[in-house]
Amino acid sequence: xxxxxxxxxDWQIGVKPSREDQISIDLLDFFMHFWDEEQLDGxxxxxxxxxxxxxHALGGYLVKRGISGEDLNKTAYEMLSEYVxxxxxxxxxxxxxxxxxxxxxxxxxxxxxxxxxx
Numbered sequence: 001x002x003x004x005x006x007x008x009x010d011w012q013i014g015v016k017p018s019r020e021d022q023i024s025i026d027l028l029d030f031f032m033h034f035w036d037e038e039q040l041d042g043x044x045x046x047x048x049x050x051x052x053x054x055x056h057a058l059g060g061y062l063v064k065r066g067i068s069g070e071d072l073n074k075t076a077y078e079m080l081s082e083y084v085x086x087x088x089x090x091x092x093x094x095x096x097x098x099x100x101x102x103x104x105x106x107x108x109x110x111x112x113x114x115x116x117x118x
Contacts, residue, residue: 001048001049001052002032002035002040002041002048002052003028003031003032003035003052003055003056004028005028007024007028007031007056007059008021008024008025008028010056010060011023011024011027011059011060011063012024012063013063013064013067015067015068016067019066019067019072020063020066020067022076023062023063023066023067023076023079024059024063026075026076026077027059027062027063027076027080028059030076030077030080031055031059034055034109034110034113035051035055037113038051038109038113050102050105050106051106053099053102054102054103054105054106054107055106057092057093057099057103058084058089058090058092058103058106058107058110061083061090061092062076062079062080062083065079065083066079080110080114081114083107084107084110084111084114085107085108085111086108086111086112087104087108088104088107088108089103089104089106089107089108089110090103090107
């Protein structure tokens with residue numbers, strides 16, 4: 001499933017609604033551009049589902065990070081730049097290596113896109 005506005009509702013925690021909204025909107029915008037740049041609409045259903053699940057999980061993780069602690073004043077893009085690296089992404093699936101590998105693969109692609117724009 002291509003990133004869409006329903007994801008924003010999925011990511012909402014309810015602790016800091018306006019902050020959650022801003023991060024969610026910015027992440028969704030980035031993910032939609034990423035989807036288009038990777039031309040995922042032309043890929044197989046399996047590939048689209050893998051990317052979709054990983055982007056959705058990453059978005060939820062970053063919204064949660066963005067409402068507390070040291071990430072409270074960071075933009076969505078700053079958090080993406082910090083948590084997504086050339087080798088992997090944040091540890092989201094502690095107990096499922098296959099799912100985590102999917103997230104890491106997508107994060108590597110995001111990392112390349114972020115650094116291509118710099």
